[in-house]
Amino acid sequence: MKNIIIFIAAASLALGCKKSTLELLNPNQLTTETYWKTETDVQSALAATYGLLRDVNGGFWGVRGIETSNGRGDDFFIRNDVATLYQLSTFTNTPDNGPVNDMWNTCYRAIFRANQIMENVDKVSELSADAKAAYVAEAKFLRGLNYFILAINFGDAPINLKTAATKDDYFVAKSPEADVWAQAKQDFTDAAAGLPVAYDKQWVGRATRGAAIAYLGKAQLYTKDWPGAATTLAKLTTAPFNYQLMPQYGDNFVVAHENNQESVFEIQLGDVGGTDPWAGENSAQALGVTTAQEFAPAEVAGWFEVSPTDKLFNEFKKEKTVDNDFDPRMYATLIWDYPGATFYTKPFTSFKLIFGYSSMFKKYQNYTQKDEITGASGASNYTSSNNERALRYDDVLLMLAEALTMQGKPGEAYPFVKQIRDRAKLAPLTAGLTQDQMMAEIRHQRMLEFAREGQRFYDLKRWGLLKQEITNSDKVGKQFYVAGKHDYFPVPQQEMNSNPKMVQNSHW
């Protein structure tokens, strides 16, 4: 009898489950309905959008991004290790190239996140209208920046200004390159109107009004809107802006001088997150980039994935300083076998140049450390905390000079070029240069000033000089360059496969 009672008790217990037992909420994550309540939520959303800029796989300033943006340049060599990188640097890449796919996807992830911020900021009741406007402006800057990256790399691309609401919204056809540029410019214009000139100490590194104006000017320059570019960029030379070149060019590439007076927009990197650069987007993810380790020579635990070509090396040697020394930018950018050359605290003679080129990259390397594998804590660490300077005032000056020169006013370009040359301790420029001569000077200066900074290939493209300059270089794989085809990346195969509305770029 007792047993029967136990049975019935147990059975009724078991039967007592209600339908609500199936209502199990995710215990790990907030849902979209419960988010977007506080200013912190908006700020966190921005962090998650900024973070993609240095994503290890697809971030334009992450290691693959640096390799992808520089790899096709006549000044750059990628060794035959990571096949997909070697292929894109030797113009034998195919639409299924992984790094290119990742770059495309990462841009759109940032755009998706920026759109979320714009759509949801109104839900945060504690924010003032001004604060909301500033956050929307910041999101627009980030969206514009990603459309800029898409435009220079892919040309035509889908434009998403809203988050997908239904399944049908997942499939968007591409818009012409001109429309992508227009969108980028619109976003930068809107951002410039809403962003602050500066942030307080805690928030240094976020996009400022100056950054938005500089990128707007850059977009205008890329689209050959010379008067627009000149007008826009000129704003940065006067109040309220106070940008100045750093006295020492090389200070722009060391940790000690991050977010300096020359910095207009800078990718913030630090050894303050997890320890694993490949962990994906979670707390284990390192918040630096692995670029320095991948570029460093084997002798200091690097993977020596890249090298400057001798074309770059020789370009630096073309003009000596007033002291008859090499350009200080050459010392800051490259390391080679010169008397007293040291690298990673060792004499350069203890390093081996293995690709037949004469130099290695020094810029952005942590060459005062003993190797590239030891982090701030002393533990193994593949990442570098050295901020990537995405856009500097020297770029503003040279772009402004170019915008003026291209309007047939090379004379007006002199003061801006002079600042660049003076810092490099170069003799004053001959007066009376023609437009072509001034452009040649600007091209030469840009090649030196921004080596390894992902500008050379895109500069050559907009100048229409890709074929000529790749052909006359010592770049490996130059014979496979096909004009027109390799100026843009193909639409990634994954996008082609999953988006019925997508059409492949011509030549691919």
Add this chain to the structure above:
Amino acid sequence: MHSATFLIWKKIPFVPILLIVFLTLNSYGQQQVTVTGAVTSKDDGAPLPGVAVTIKNTNQGVATDADGKFSIRTSLGSTLVLKALGFAPQEVSVTSQKLSIVMESSKSDLNEVVVIGYGTVRKKDLTGAIANIKGADIKAQGVSDVTKSLQGRLPGVTIESAGGNPGAGTRILIRGVGTLGDAAPLYIVDGVQVPSINNLSQLDIQSIDVLKDASAAAIYGSRAANGVVLVTTRNGKSGPPVVQVNANYGIQNLAHRVDVLNAEQWANVSNAAHDAGGLTRLDIAQNPSSLGAGTDWQDVIYRTAPVQQYQILTSGGGDKGTYSISGSYTDQQGIVTVTGYKRYNFRAKSETTKGRFRFGETVLLTREKTINMAGGWGGQGGNPVGSAAKMIPVFQVYDSSALGGFAGAYGPVVNVANPLAQLHLEDINTTSSNVLTNVFGEVTIIPGLTYKLNMGYTANFTTDEDYQKRHTVGTLFTHATNDLSLTKEETQLLLLENTLNYSKTFGKSSIQALAGYTYQKTDYSYLLNARTDLPDGLRNIDAGRGTSTNQGNGLESALLSTLGRLIYSYDDRYLLTASFRRDGSSRFGAAYRYGNFPSVAAGWNISNEKFFSSLTSAIPVLKLRASYGILGNQQIDDYQYSAVISSNINYVTGQEQQKWFGAIQTAFATPNIKWESTKTSNVGVDAAFLKGRLTLTADYFVKTTSDVLLNVPIPGSTGSISDPVVNAGRLRNNGFELGLGYADHAGKLNYSVFGTFSRVKNKVLELGTGSQKIFGGQPTHHGASSTLTEAGGPISAFYLIKADGIFNSQEEIDAYAKNGALIQPNAAPGDIKFQDTNGDGQISDEDKVYAGSPFPSFEYGFGITANYQHFDLNAIFQGTHGNKIYNGLRQDLESMSLEFNYSTATLNAWTPEKHTDIPRAVTGDPNINDRTSTRFLESGSYLRMKTLQIGYTIGDPLKNKLKISSLRAYVSADNLFTITNYTGYNPDLGRTGSIFDRGVDFGHVAYPIARTLSVGLQLTL
């Protein structure tokens, strides 16, 4: 007591001790006489040799001699039990000292009971498609995983190795791939759901029943769409205690290695490739003739590895209760050095009857420890197996001056790690403890009506440890500190089942009805703790001086179900089964939570019809079956229906460069996802011919799966980091399966033969957006996809650019043009010609053609069991036919583009003087000869001798002297040989994971299989 004994025996070589103990035991005396007998077959009156004659409820027994005669000491009035292969067991009372016994051939095994969900049914009443195997028929001993020995044994059940790693399990697919997500079946052990059955001890298994069609499986509703595997562990039997001891020791060797170049050969190929590519030769290859053979990296990591298993089981019982207790120990070292697997199993099962109550429980405890290989250091070489193939033989193994003691690669070569360094410098191990308990109580309310409460609980506690020793391996791999990462996972499942069973026979009708209400809840938690910079020799988090990483999360899911089933039989001729289950799952949103899964089946025992009576002696069994039903599948991650905010997507900000916490929605959710459902129709026939010696079971089925749950790839331009789960389409599988058995004797030779045959064809009827293409099967670290799944085609078919021979001259390249433009402008003589399928004048993914299927046209198994006097033989073969394998490792090793080692095939590379079918050696490979193409697709058909086992059972005189029931010694060989054209490690791939990677041999993750030779003893006291 038993468990204590077990614990002691686990530690010491107990078999010899046992023998000694029992040799010294005295027999118990009794009033006995000598009984002699002659056993003949009813069919032809011939004497039957080899019949086992035992005295009921004792361990004493003899076997009949060549003339079918036996002699045994027993008392008058006792009962003898006679058993022989192919004959129905028979009990004979000893009424005189001279017996004449006639045995009837077994009318197959249709009287035996088959386990179905929530109960059992006599095989003759069965209407569904079920494949089953008895524990006693599972022969292979040299493997740690019982499921491996089921390969080829069960028609319609595909069992593939999940790799050669010690402790690695198998992948079981029932009737093909019914879904595009997780296609694993539902595993039930003694009524409780478990994630896999790989860790069961072979001796513990009484039977494995595989429910294949809707009628059989529908009672399990959810997740049953992929079939159900029911494992019943051993019960005790009334009678004196039985003790069984098994011991096995084997050695394993690499069954097949890949042929790669030695140092001198490599240098020559590398130099030729650099010359062709216009690049400077590598320093290390400068002087080929001085390099000699160099390091054979495969020799460095592979070893002859022992495997040993010891099992003990004791069981018995009285009228009111039975028990069965067992323990086992398995120790398998891997053929890749360092790797290994150990397992301890303990199991207790008992049942007690008291009045109208019946109680019982199963307790199963398992502890496993696996030492795994490191993954790919730096990504490019892969795991040590991959690195061993790719590591350049010029490099050395050891460097005593280097931190950690290992040498490695240097110079501008691909980041492939010294595989031995990987194995020794990174310790990755998993310790897993499993608890399975099931307790039931049953009360008979009125005769025929019982209520049963079943409570199941499983818990799994897993700790993953990854310890990296600080090291410098060559110039490419440096790790400055000792780092430790610990992951703890805990999964608990609680199951409550209330069932009412009613069975009644009235007149010629009998019914068996079932109603039930069940609840099931799963809780999972995850915790990761990692810290860097531990002092040498200390391996605890607290010792670390460096950075800490913590992560943790949890998951919950629940199922609530009502179920019912009616089995009706009329006159043993007409059979009807109907079942219904309604499941509610927490994995779906409120509006889509419930699914209904009905089924109906009918059977007709033609052989029991009057009109058939003249045939019954020749065809004792003929039964037709037909069934139809709907099954469900909810195998997706939890919470997929709600859009969430992902956090810790951090950035850096501020003058002080502090961490900026980030969080946002990163992926899309599909709020309206619902149950996947599979409609299955099945027709089958069971028959026995030749007076029951030949048995046949054949089934034909059509399975149509709708609302397939799948992460459908959405465009990257949406900005989602992952693909949402949607109800993505429809699939159809149809197939035919056949099981044959034949048992007979010829003189003193008793034998039985089995054969299985399965053929399944699948087709995608609808998918995603309609024109949706799902690509998969990445074959190498950077290689392009090799499979395509789209509507109208088979699942995961190979779609590849077609390699169309070699350009032997510039003229051939120039002639391959479209509108005056070269189709392959980067090609040089010796490069591969690819087919421009779409005729657009260039080679691209648009040129892919269908190149074959990773699914076999059919798979089969066959085997023979025979005994002759004291000897027995088991031979089992198994194979597949018609499937293709994409050989990813060969794609790497034959490429000659990257700086690692190459296949010996490259010695035969094309040169202007020597035209071959291996393209020219060229670093950088501008023509991309090594692109994913048909060049690397191979036939995957194989026939493998799975098991060969020869046993010897000691004769009666010795047995009686030893006072034991039986003692058998055997030698066994697993994977003795494989007949295949496949050139990789193993045609039975063992790649787990996505269905879209099927048939793709990704060299980076492989662990080749071993050939195992073992010896063993099986002792029954």
